[in-house]
Amino acid sequence: MKQLAVIYHSGHGHTEHIALHVAEGARSVAGVQVHVLKAEEAARATEGLLAFDGLVFGSPTYLGGVSGPFKTFMDATGKLWRDLRLKGKLASGFTVSSLPAGDKQSTLLSMFTFAMQHGMVWVGNAVIPEQHRGVPYEEAANRLGSWSGLMAQAGHSAPADAFAPGDIKGAKMFGRNLAQALHRWAGEHEAAKQLEGVE
Ligand SMILES: Cc1cc2nc3c(=O)[nH]c(=O)nc-3n(C[C@H](O)[C@H](O)[C@H](O)COP(=O)(O)O)c2cc1C
Secondary structure (H helix, E strand, C coil): CCCEEECCCCCHHHHHHHHHHHHHHHCCCEEEEEEEEEEEHHCCCHHHHHCCCEEEEEEEECCCECHHHHHHHHHHHHHHHHCCCCCCCCCEEEEEEECCCCHHHHHHHHHHHHHHHHHCCEEEEEEECHHHHCCCCCCCCCCCCCCEEEEEECCCCCCCCCEEEHHHHHHHHHHHHHHHHHHHHHHHHHHHHHHCCCC
């Protein structure tokens, strides 16, 4: 059984709504157990991250970057960085903001750099925007066109579940892809360890 953690912060519920759909998509893959953790709890017990094969990070975009509580979580992992204890785990990220662009890319880049500093292996969002295939824009997965990670958009002050159906569909696809990648990576990882002759 592979272990996948979805670690997120959400100030007003939007990122949490997407996190739950990412988790739902991941759970649709057999052999993967999915854990949903708030960044605040994960920050208090970073050794717990060692139990996971993959980590998915979620943060709202606040002023063009990750939120304060999510950055606190990132900084709390410093002790694990010293010996690269997260090396080889799969990682990816998602973010929510209120504007179509809203500088969401900065947030994903910050998560990506964080994962790279830990020696993790980044998995993107390999989905062709479905509006290119005739799906109406609001219903299209990856309608915002983000491959570095998942982006979703909820209007300013909108209820926490006020997402376009395409963003919800995209979140499930993103989670499912990650869970499938865990199985693929496990196979490759085992083969690589045998080649290196290490446990
Ligand atoms: C302090 C703060 C800064 C924000 N900065 C941005 C921003 O840079 N770009 C943007 O599009 N939306 C921005 N927003 C809007 C949020 O990204 C948006 O409301 C998001 O859905 C919040 O997610 P949450 O409910 O999970 O906290 C900001 C909101 C707050 C509270």
